[in-house]
Amino acid sequence: MEFHIEKKLLNFKKPSGTSRGILYNKPSWILSVRLSNGLIALGECSVIPGLSPDFIDEHSYEKKLDELKKDVESNWTEQEFQLMSVFTSLKWTAFIQKWAMYPSMIFGIETLARDIFNGGKGLIFESAFTRNERSIPINGLIWMGDESFMLEQMEEKLADGFSTIKMKVGAIEWKKEYALLEQLRRRFSSQELTLRVDANGAFTPESALPILTQLSELDVHSIEQPIQPGQINAMSELCKHSPIGIALDEEMIGIHEPEQKEVLLKMIAPQFIVLKPSLHGGMIGCSEWIQLAEENQIAWWMTSALESAIGLNAIAQFTATFSDLLPQGLGTGGLYTNNFDSSLVVSKGQLSLL
Numbered sequence: 001m002e003f004h005i006e007k008k009l010l011n012f013k014k015p016s017g018t019s020r021g022i023l024y025n026k027p028s029w030i031l032s033v034r035l036s037n038g039l040i041a042l043g044e045c046s047v048i049p050g051l052s053p054d055f056i057d058e059h060s061y062e063k064k065l066d067e068l069k070k071d072v073e074s075n076w077t078e079q080e081f082q083l084m085s086v087f088t089s090l091k092w093t094a095f096i097q098k099w100a101m102y103p104s105m106i107f108g109i110e111t112l113a114r115d116i117f118n119g120g121k122g123l124i125f126e127s128a129f130t131r132n133e134r135s136i137p138i139n140g141l142i143w144m145g146d147e148s149f150m151l152e153q154m155e156e157k158l159a160d161g162f163s164t165i166k167m168k169v170g171a172i173e174w175k176k177e178y179a180l181l182e183q184l185r186r187r188f189s190s191q192e193l194t195l196r197v198d199a200n201g202a203f204t205p206e207s208a209l210p211i212l213t214q215l216s217e218l219d220v221h222s223i224e225q226p227i228q229p230g231q232i233n234a235m236s237e238l239c240k241h242s243p244i245g246i247a248l249d250e251e252m253i254g255i256h257e258p259e260q261k262e263v264l265l266k267m268i269a270p271q272f273i274v275l276k277p278s279l280h281g282g283m284i285g286c287s288e289w290i291q292l293a294e295e296n297q298i299a300w301w302m303t304s305a306l307e308s309a310i311g312l313n314a315i316a317q318f319t320a321t322f323s324d325l326l327p328q329g330l331g332t333g334g335l336y337t338n339n340f341d342s343s344l345v346v347s348k349g350q351l352s353l354l
Helices: 058-075 084-088 090-098 103-117 147-159 174-187 205-217 232-241 258-268 282-295 309-319
Strands: 003-018 021-034 040-046 140-142 164-168 194-198 222-224 245-248 272-275 299-302 344-347 350-353
Touching: 003 058, 021 058, 021 103, 021 309, 040 103, 040 309, 058 090, 058 103, 084 090, 084 103, 103 282, 103 309, 140 147, 147 164, 147 174, 164 174, 174 194, 174 205, 205 232, 232 245, 232 258, 258 282, 272 282, 282 299, 282 309, 299 309, 309 344
Parallel strands: 140 164, 164 194, 194 222, 222 245, 245 272, 272 299
Antiparallel strands: 003 021, 021 040, 344 350
């Protein structure tokens, strides 16, 4: 089985504001294998520089990808990946554990392996979603930027029929961000429009609770990662006293062992967790988080982490294997000028496959 790796630099249509600054482009590495039927199976190793725990620089990342290539080629065959039992085998479990420190690579190889299993057709998990019998509820995302840019995005999402909107905060003066949320709430009640915010750790433990109280006055549903990760006691206190739901996100990056995951969830006791396969241990790692969260009465939703259409397709199909979904943080990859072709479409806040 000959395994290929190719870097893809994805270019944003508009510079996108994040807590790590303005992004103009983002790298991904595409894994591919030409199958005996002539089709090509694909996977994506997607990273966000400055956030992905397995990415320091491109040189060291590509060196590790070469190790992954050799490991796959020397240990696996196309025929093995065409057996469903491979994904529950001790060999597969040991392989995933060996690469646990590299969640973006686990996600890439999981996607590739499942595409091989299904014959290179882009089918990662068969479900009602892939049979066009079901869609996935999603939120409309408002990127960070100046006030006029954020307002423009809000109008677009409302016109597109979204009933859940998530606004990234922490980029401009809080008073201006609050005013935008207040404007939304004046136009639509909490029965008509669900509001979420994503702080990406923008606030301090001291400033967070007053801000959460302000948000509760607008019937905001939840806030993702209000303070920087690693402040376990402070985050636990916030979750205990916050008048709105708190969702962990960056807090979970770099935690690989199920025992560590359970300890974190029990110590902090958040209302929600946000899962990103490229950051939180691939799809297998996210499945562990979901199981532990549900055992502890913690709700969850899945979010993409700027993957191309290849990664988004896999995440959407993975998400669709679960029932009773809250609105998810997924899309079609429409952020980029040079994305791959996608069969994902969004209509009125629902993600579907063509």
